[in-house]
Amino acid sequence: MGAQVNVIRRVVVLLAYFAVAPAFFAQTHEHGGGDLGKVDFPVTASKEAQTEFNRAVALLHHMTYPQARTAFEHVAQIDPKCAMAHWGIAMTLFQPLWPTRPSPCTTS
Secondary structure (H helix, E strand, O other), rough: OOOHHHHHHHHHHHHHHHHHHHHHHOOOEEOOOEEEEEEOOOOOOOOHHHHHHHHHHHHHOOHHHHHHHHHHHHHHHOOOOOHHHHHHHHHHHOOOOOOOOHHHHEEE
């Protein structure tokens, strides 16, 4: 019975670790003196590009579209094989709260 208790304890510890680990590894970003929060959006990219990608996503979520676009373009320069950088650039074009959506002429 003692062995079963040890196994259960180990399982509980592992589950607790995996439940809280993402919060510890998420990156906190700042913009203009303000905290953008934590973002952990794993993509296939170099470590430097991953860090910048997380920052770009934080900017996107704060609806700072021009700054987010610049950040995603920077990710694409760091790691040209990072397809998600181009996804991010495209996401900055869709601004549902602002009248700056691309027209059909500009997307064809």
